[in-house]
Amino acid sequence: MSVRLAGALIKRVMVGSTAAKRIMVGTGATAVQVWTAFTSMGMSKSGTQVTTTNSTSSSANTITGWVPQAAYPGTVIDADTSLVMSESGEVTITATATISSSGTASHSRGIHLRIDGANVATDSTTVGSQTSFATSYTGPVTAGQKIGMAAWVQATTSGYRNLTAAEIVVKPTV
Incomplete structure (x- = not known):
């Protein structure tokens, strides 16, 4: 508002x-x-990240290689793994990702949106042809908290395990 x-x-x-x-x-x-x-913040994944073989929701890989988005110049990224909240308040956080698919074989895969390492929202599938994932969290955050993402693909073929794009955007709800 x-x-x-x-x-x-x-x-x-x-x-x-x-x-x-x-x-x-x-x-x-x-x-x-x-x-x-409070101003909005955002970061995008730079490059492709290959998830580990047969990773699962409980062993999801932390996504690294984040860069601040030009539209959100106040974004601070910690250790290449997470966005650091600059203020406390009520926010909506959206997370999107693209995980490549080399076919239509069914296998579990998806993303977790994380705050301080804890999963707060998830989008997943067992449909082999689904490549886009999106989830969101609306609620309180505290200055200094770290917002990140993890992904998994329960497959052995590397063509199924490539996270080729990802984005996290934080916006105040007021």
């Missing part, structure tokens, strides 16, 4: 000489956030 004043989008709010991080309306437990200085 964007907040406008006289038609202009509010990008920054000052309280004296201090920049506000959010504006709440209401009192106590019924207060709702109506504006945040």
Whole structure:
């Protein structure tokens, strides 16, 4: 949700000489956030990553090789494996990936969206011809938390195990 004043989008709010991080309306437990200085972040997978032979949902491979997306210049990536949250707040995180398929053989494969290494959302299939995966999480995050992805393909043929593209985007829900 964007907040406008006289038609202009509010990008920054000052309280004296201090920049506000959010504006709440209401009192106590019924207060709702109506504006945040939190900016969206995003990263894309660079290059192809081959998952390990016969990996499973419980042994999914951490995706590495992330680069910040140009549209989100404030994105910070930690150790090539995860996006680091710059602020706390309510967000929607979307994760997408493409895993190559060399045919129509049925085998388990998919992606996990992770926060601090814990799976928070998953998209998976056993349909051999499915190559696109997408999942999302909406809820709270805390500054410093790490957002990442893991993937698996329960197959031995390398042509089935190539993660050729991936993206994670974090947007505030307000």
